[in-house]
Amino acid sequence: MVIKVQDLVKRYGDLLALDHLSLNVEEGEVLGLLGPNGSGKTTAINCMLSLLEYDKGSVEIFGKPMAPDAYDIKKDIGVVMQNVAVFDELTVLENIDYFCGLYVRDREKRKQLVKEAVSFVGLDDFQNFRPKKLSGGLLRRLNIACGIAHKPKLIFFDEPTVAVDPQSRNNILEGIQRLNREGATIVYTSHYMEEIEQICSRIVILDKGAVIADGTKEELKDMISLGETITVESTDIQPEYAEEMRRIPGVVSVENGNGRLVVKSEKNRNNLENVLEFLKKHSVAYGRIYTELPTLNDVFLELTGKELRD
Amino acid sequence: MFQHIYINRLKCILRDRTLVFWTLVFPIVLAVFFKMGFSNLITAESFHPFPVAVVNDSAYQKNESFRSTLKSVSEGKERLFILTETTKETAEKLLDDHKIFGYLTVGQKISVTVQNTGFEQSILRSFADSYMQTASAAGSILSSNPSAGKKLAESLKKQLEYTRETSGGSAPPDKTLNYFYSLIGMACLYGGVWGLKEVNDIQANLSERAARVNLAPVHKLKMFTTSMCASLTVHFSEILVFLLFLRYCLNIGFGTKTWLVILTSFVGSMVGLAFGAFVGAAVKTDSEGIKTAVLFGSSMLGSFLAGMMYQDMKYIISQNAPIIGYLNPVNLLTDSYYCLYYYSTYSRYALNMVLLCAFVLLFGTFTYFIIRRQKYASL
Numbered sequence: 001m002v003i004k005v006q007d008l009v010k011r012y013g014d015l016l017a018l019d020h021l022s023l024n025v026e027e028g029e030v031l032g033l034l035g036p037n038g039s040g041k042t043t044a045i046n047c048m049l050s051l052l053e054y055d056k057g058s059v060e061i062f063g064k065p066m067a068p069d070a071y072d073i074k075k076d077i078g079v080v081m082q083n084v085a086v087f088d089e090l091t092v093l094e095n096i097d098y099f100c101g102l103y104v105r106d107r108e109k110r111k112q113l114v115k116e117a118v119s120f121v122g123l124d125d126f127q128n129f130r131p132k133k134l135s136g137g138l139l140r141r142l143n144i145a146c147g148i149a150h151k152p153k154l155i156f157f158d159e160p161t162v163a164v165d166p167q168s169r170n171n172i173l174e175g176i177q178r179l180n181r182e183g184a185t186i187v188y189t190s191h192y193m194e195e196i197e198q199i200c201s202r203i204v205i206l207d208k209g210a211v212i213a214d215g216t217k218e219e220l221k222d223m224i225s226l227g228e229t230i231t232v233e234s235t236d237i238q239p240e241y242a243e244e245m246r247r248i249p250g251v252v253s254v255e256n257g258n259g260r261l262v263v264k265s266e267k268n269r270n271n272l273e274n275v276l277e278f279l280k281k282h283s284v285a286y287g288r289i290y291t292e293l294p295t296l297n298d299v300f301l302e303l304t305g306k307e308l309r310d
Numbered sequence: 311m312f313q314h315i316y317i318n319r320l321k322c323i324l325r326d327r328t329l330v331f332w333t334l335v336f337p338i339v340l341a342v343f344f345k346m347g348f349s350n351l352i353t354a355e356s357f358h359p360f361p362v363a364v365v366n367d368s369a370y371q372k373n374e375s376f377r378s379t380l381k382s383v384s385e386g387k388e389r390l391f392i393l394t395e396t397t398k399e400t401a402e403k404l405l406d407d408h409k410i411f412g413y414l415t416v417g418q419k420i421s422v423t424v425q426n427t428g429f430e431q432s433i434l435r436s437f438a439d440s441y442m443q444t445a446s447a448a449g450s451i452l453s454s455n456p457s458a459g460k461k462l463a464e465s466l467k468k469q470l471e472y473t474r475e476t477s478g479g480s481a482p483p484d485k486t487l488n489y490f491y492s493l494i495g496m497a498c499l500y501g502g503v504w505g506l507k508e509v510n511d512i513q514a515n516l517s518e519r520a521a522r523v524n525l526a527p528v529h530k531l532k533m534f535t536t537s538m539c540a541s542l543t544v545h546f547s548e549i550l551v552f553l554l555f556l557r558y559c560l561n562i563g564f565g566t567k568t569w570l571v572i573l574t575s576f577v578g579s580m581v582g583l584a585f586g587a588f589v590g591a592a593v594k595t596d597s598e599g600i601k602t603a604v605l606f607g608s609s610m611l612g613s614f615l616a617g618m619m620y621q622d623m624k625y626i627i628s629q630n631a632p633i634i635g636y637l638n639p640v641n642l643l644t645d646s647y648y649c650l651y652y653y654s655t656y657s658r659y660a661l662n663m664v665l666l667c668a669f670v671l672l673f674g675t676f677t678y679f680i681i682r683r684q685k686y687a688s689l
Contacts (some may be wrong), residue, residue, distance in 0.1 A: 012688060033395050036580055049525055051514050053685045064466070068685055071527035085518035089325035090318065102526035234618040 001063070002027050002154055002185045003048060010043055010209070017043045017208040018054065020113060025154075025187060030180050030199030033189040036306075041189040042082060042210035045156050048187075049079065061154065075103055078152030078184075082159045084143045086131050093118065093127040094110035100236045103150035117149035120280035137168030144172065148179060157188045158180060161195060173199050180300040212303050224302040226252065228240045228293060229269060230275050234286035235259045248274045257300060278307060311528065312536050319540035321507075327628060329503050332606075337497035338555055341490060345560045348486045355399040359389045360430045363404055363413035370416040379441055380414070383402040392431065485621070491647040492618035495640035497552055498578035499609035504541035506601055508534065509590030509677070515686045516596065520553045534681065538604025539584060546579040556616050565651040570659070572645045577666050581639045584673035591680035612640035 003025035010018035016178060018040050025031045033041045045054040049057050049170045050068045059066040061073050073196055086095045104110045113199040118124055121141035130141060140160060148155055161169045180186050190196055196203055197217050205220070213220050227250075242256040250269030255262045265271045272291055279286060303305060324330070364370060371377070384393035394401075394410065401413035407427055412424035412434045420438045424431040452463055466565060512534045514521040524530060553575060556562040564571045589605045615638050617624030624644070627635045635641045641664045650657040 005542075050685060051521060051524060052689060053687055068524070069529070071529075074527040077525065079522065081518050081522060083518045085522040087318075087322050087519060089322040094318065094321065098314075098318045099522065099526070102311075102319075102523070104526050105311060222634060 001025070002029075003187070004058075004060040004063075005044075005048060006058050008044070008047055008054055008059070010040075010047055010054040011051065017209050018047065018057075018288070019208060021057070021206075021209060021211060023204055023211060023214065025185060027185055028180070028183070029202055030075040030176070030188060030200045032203040033187065033206060033301075034191070034196045034203055035206035036300075038193055039191075043160055043209070044206070045079075045158055045187065045189060048076070049156065075150075076153040078150065078155040079148045080144050080147035080155065080157045080160050080198075080234065082162065084131070084139050086132050086139075086142055086146055091128050091130055091136070092123055092142055092145075095142060095212050096130070096262055099146040100149040101104050103152075113149050113151060117145040120148070120178075120240060121145040122171065133208065136163055137165050137171075140164050140168060140172065144175065148184075152184065157186065159190055160263045161190070161192065169195075194298075197296060203296070204212070205296070205303070207300075207304050213299065219298065220299045222226040222262075222267075224299050225267055225296060226294045226298050226302060227269050228290050228291045229266045229298075230263040230265070230272055231290065232261040232263070232275065232279065232284075233259060233288045234279075234284055235260065236285045237261050238282075241278075243283070245275070245278060248278070257277035315528075315533060315536040316540050319537045322511075323504060323507070323541060323544045326507070329507065330548075331504060333497065334551065337493055337500065337552055338349060341493055341552075341556060341560060341562075342357055342487075344493065346490070347460060354581050359384075359392050360422075360433075361392040361394065361404075361410045363396050363401040363410045363436055365401055365415045367398070367416070368394075368499075369568070373416050376416060376441060376447065378419065396419065417518065419585060459608045484563060487651060488617050488621050488624060488644060488648060490556055492613050492640060492644040493573070494552065494556070494623075494647065495578065495616055495643035496550060496609055496613040497613065497619060498575070498582040498643055499509065499585060499640060500606065501545035501548065501579060501582035502589065502605045503602060504545050505583040505586030505588075506590035506598070506605060508541055509587050509681060511597055512537065513591070513681060515689050516590075521689065531592065531678075531682065538587070538621065538675055541583055542560065542579060546576055549575045549579050563651060564647065569652045570650050571647065573622045574643065574650065574663070577670070578639075580645045580670045581643070581666050581673075582631075584670045584677070585639065587677045588673040591677045599681040609640065612638045616641040616644045630638040636665060639666060639669055642669075 001024055003023070005021060005023050007154045008018050009016070017227055021040070021044055023031075033044065035041050043052065047054045047057075048066065050059070050070070055099070061070075062076065064070065066073060087098065087158070090098060093114065095217040096117050100110050100114055100117070104113060108281060118127060121144055123141055123145065125139065126134060126138060133143060134142060143208050144157075144285055158175075159170055164172065173195060176186060176188065180199075181285060186199075188196070188200060200217070202214070202216055203220055204211055213223060215223070237256055239256065242254045245251060245261075247264060248271060251265045252264045252266055253262075254264075258291065263271065263275055276289070278284075350623075375474065380391075380393065383389060384391045394404065394406070398415070404410045405413060408425075408457055411428070411430040412422055414434070415421045415423065417471075420436050420442055422431075422438050426569055451458055459497075466640070494675060510516045511520050512523065512530060516525040523533065526533075550572070553564070553571070575584065586605055593601050593604055595601065614625060615627055615634060617638075624635075624641065627641070629639075635645075642665050643666070646659055646662040649656075649662065653659070
């Protein structure tokens with residue numbers, strides 16, 4: 001086991017930021033910590049890294065208790081902060097070299113690692129640029145390079161794609177998957193469920209500092225009663241149709257508005273055929289019709305009664 | 311590891327143009343302005359001979375004693391007057407045309423004619439009064455003791471001074487030095503921004519960079535000490551450049567004890583850094599701007615109390631509240647340079663240095679107790 005967190009409690013005055021949080025991370029996993037803003041994701045990471053004091057609980061990394069002076073543990077950890085944490089006065093290459101140099105003393109080895117990190121994040125053409133000359137996306141890539149250049153076994157990514165353009169976001173997510181394939185264990189926090197679904201092998205959902213669900217995305221979706229969602233795009237739907245549709249067996253809810261009819265069904269119920277028959281029977285003209293499986297947002301909604309991005 | 315951190319910190323510091331401006335360029339610019347201001351002051355205060363006239367009539371010609379006295383103060387390098395011997399009409403015309411400040415007429419008394427009142431007119435009147443008093447005294451002595459004439463003439467020739475001017479030290483007195491010395495003190499404390507920067511880059515609750523640095527497998531205090539060494543290198547070098555500029559470009563005197571001047575500057579640099587680090591650690595705000603304002607504000611106040619804006623302030627403080635002088639690092643630095651320049655003894659200088667070192671120790675200890683923390687209550 002790479003990380004073992006037990007019964008972690010962290011308070012900020014009266015606010016309970018971590019509520020008896022327990023979680024494990026296995027070697028080779030990409031663990032996603034998913035939760036809305038303020039759910040305790042960053043606090044959890046900072047406690048695991050021994051940056052923050054906590055009131056109760058324990059953290060073990062690589063089988064040893066984590067502490068600020070646990071240098072033998074720290075040397076194998078990489079962290080990519082939520083905000084860009086580089087020196088404006090140093091160039092791209094110097095920044096990566098500086099942070100890598102805090103882990104790797106051998107100059108030749110470090111030179112090679114820095115070179116690899118620059119290529120890894122695609123900053124070869126910007127090596128001598130100062131951070132202020134870089135775009136937001138390139139800055140994020142530099143931030144990542146500074147965190148991973150020393151080839152750590154365990155890497156924490158704390159919302160690395162906030163305020164990043166789609167192209168850079170894809171680049172970052174692909175990079176994280178590549179690092180995992182090369183052997184790194186990843187802890188990834190985000191409030192973007194699509195990212196978590198895309199790259200994480202296991203997901204822990206946090207709300208108010210507590211774990212409310214833990215499993216693979218399939219396991220999480222299996223935890224809820226909701227099945228498929230059928231959406232019909234049409235301006236020809238009368239209000240009474242929604243009432244009538246609710247009577248179809250297995251339909252949980254029907255919403256009609258803005259030219260869209262959204263029909264949600266129970267788990268393991270396929271109602272597409274019934275909906276199509278209904279539309280044909282009432283001669284409803286429609287543009288598009290599509291079905292979706294439950295998302296992590298549906299999981300969060302059913303477990304907490306609120307949207308993930310509330 | 312030391313070399314890696316030290317070199318990178320040097321790069322960070324030297325490339326921070328804003329801080330280099332405040333710690334090096336600003337004191338230099340201020341010193342140039344001081345020099346320009348004091349040059350005008352010195353020029354304004356220095357004495358220049360001024361034009362006067364004397365009515366060259368028979369009375370003047372007869373009064374040989376007055377004639378020779380007037381000529382003696384109108385000749386040589388240190389003369390008082392640029393003298394014109396002329397007629398009364400011409401003298402009046404010259405006065406009307408403002409070509410002379412006044413003219414003298416010899417009669418029963420020496421009369422002074424001026425149009426305005428002023429410095430030059432006062433000197434002219436003072437000269438005439440002084441001559442008449444001396445002449446009157448000589449007349450009285452001769453009337454009561456005619457045989458004293460020879461001795462009296464000899465004694466009048468001698469310019470006896472009954473007080474003697476001695477210097478407190480070997481260096482020539484210079485009223486403006488204190489301004490420049492307090493400016494060095496201010497520059498030393500302004501260098502505190504480097505200490506402040508180091509604290510910001512090591513305290514995880516103050517910056518993201520510091521949080522990242524704290525996660526590295528390097529002891530926090532080892533990293534901080536190394537970074538402070540880099541800051542000290544830069545700050546001390548800046549102070550030396552400033553001293554060289556003052557000495558060789560502005561011709562400011564520092565006396566002959568060069569190594570002690572350098573030692574004082576080194577201790578001053580350490581005080582500045584320690585003070586900046588202390589402000590960075592002790593002022594409870596996330597805003598680096600507020601901390602910098604506190605640092606610059608307190609440095610400026612210290613400089614004011616040390617006489618940087620008003621020289622007499624230093625003496626007012628030492629007379630009325632000497633404890634403030636001892637608690638003001640800028641004053642201690644100013645006084646140290648002053649002692650090295652003027653005094654041949656070292657007791658006062660040594661006391662200043664001991665107090666400055668105590669400040670380094672005090673600020674350093676406080677900073678250590680604040681930044682030794684490795685986990686934070688919040689980030």
